[in-house]
Amino acid sequence: MIIFIILAVLSIGYGLMIFSVASGSKFFLFWIFLGVLFLVFAVGIHRKWYLMAPKWLLILVTAIICVGAAAFIFLAARIGKSFNSRCDEPLDSIIVLGAQVRDDGPSVVLKYRLDCAADYLRANPQTVCIVTGAKGSNEPVSEARGMADYLIAAGIDEGRIILEEKARNTAENIFYSRELLPSDGTVGIVTNNFHMYRAIGIAKKNGLGDVQGISAGSTLSFLPNNMTREVIGVVKDICCGNMVFW
Template sequence: MKKNMMVFWICLLLGILSVIYAVMVHATGSGTAFFLIWIGIGIVVFLFGISVYMEVWKKAPHPIKIFAGMIVCIGLLVFCIVEGCVISQMHADGRGGLDYIIVLGAQVRKDGPSPVLKYRLDKAVEYLNENPDTVCIVSGGQGSNEPWSEAEGMARYLQEKGIDTARILPEDKSQTTEQNITNSKKLMKEGASVGIVTNNFHVFRALQIAKKYGLSDVCGIAADSTPKYLPNNMLREFFAEMKWLL
């Protein structure tokens, strides 16, 4: 019984931490409801702790135990494979001399780009300064919680950082990564070499999308991301990748 009690208190602590993390993610004002999944995880972990304490698992029929165990193992295997693929592209640095780079949009605010987008733009500035012949496509439409299009906000930021306006091509209609790629492709010359600038956790899926829509000479350029929100971004990317594959 002491062992069961210990498991219960550990699960209670993990559940509380998960809910606190959900509040932290929600406080970023990202405009999405994905933070709710952390509340769901906290509830599931807490209920698991209660079931262990009350020895519900021991009372379950053996076939149910086997089936549940198989589901958990398969789920963990799929999760590890997908996250391994995501991690494999988190340090992508592209290559020099690309014809274009595409900066994928993210939330803009009246006071400037969101932290996620600022990481992408700073990486783009770094690349553009090192490769003066590369043209930058800033891609992103205007969301309901944004003062102007993401493309406009990104173009302003790049100009403030000293990037020549002639090197910036705005694409201000996209609402998804797929649209970022397909709409940006229309602005490029045929057969151009392209770098996709996005946050490290997003590079793997972005490259999949780019290749599906005909960008054969493409590479990823990984920007940083905020460490404390990386667990949320990695989990969200897992579900996004599963949706993409299915």
Template sequence: MLRLNSKSGIILRKKKKWSWLKAFFYIFVFLFLVIESFIVKGFFEKGSKDLDYIIILGAKVNKTTPSLSLQYRIEEAGNYLMENEGTVAILSGGQGDDEEISEAQCMYEQLTDMGIMAERLIMENKSTSTSENIKYSSKWIENKNCSIGIVTNNFHIFRAVGIAKKLGYKKAEGIAAKSVWWMQPKNMIRECLAIIKDVVVGNL
């Protein structure tokens, strides 16, 4: 009888353990889907006309050539600047160990080649993360009531705009550039985890 009760107790404990694991799994899946829905919503943001500033977030530079992700950001920013001639662009991105020029310098060269006047381009070349991109760019923005557009790849818009608003920019909007399609599944998963991390550390 004791042996039977002991076995029953073990079975009950195992069932309870699996119930908790299943509950945790379902909560995680629900949270993942909610976050992904916010990320997808950012895909369609193109920014209002005549923003005071746009901040172009840096990405990988291959020696002196922009990666495809950065090239898409530059093209989107260039198109916006050509259509909105009063907007000033802050090019935000530092220099990695394997990059021969800073991300800001790379963006500057590409945009001037597109015909954007150098007087409209400000280089911020110290940042190494999304939060630093926006924080360090604030040095050139007169006040936080200015309208700003954050230019980055579509999967990155929700987090980048959220960080800007957390830093006090009330009129922050996204300007979504396309992404490298074959990297999108990985980017979407990584971005979800990055959002959770930024919430935990207080960036969002």
């Protein structure tokens, strides 16, 4: 029982921390819900509710939890294999995937991507950059516009930057950006380490079989949140036919 109470406090506290940074996502509610679930388990153990449940139900719940945990670990490991994706060779184009833009500029997650892209573009002056992302309801400009402004301020020539301002999710980022790519050119994708596996899977589904990954970093304290979101995102995109499992 004590273990579930500790897990509940940690989960709810983590959710409140995610909420406090105003990331623009409502995924913090997942951690609040998980914390409440842990509390229910704690109360159930204390009051011995499990003695009142039929045996088949206990077996079913245990099986669901075990299968779910195993699937999560498996997918998290697949995601982790793409964490250190890099490309040292010059590419014709790179696609920088969008994330939240705030009134004061790109979010922390997006800055990681843009700084990584800027480093690559400086090292490869012939590479063209596509920045992709529409304007969300809580954003002052389109993600693509905010990204372009940041790269220009970082010294990247505006003529090397192509804006794609229709995409509202990762699948659309890749789909619409592909239309802007030169035919038969080499291409790389710049995104955060935790997001790379899904991005590459979606790119392969869209015919970019030889796409290269260029992983940007991420904030360690938010990694549990980001990894959990990605596992759910991978399941969703595989089920919807948006990506290949690789």
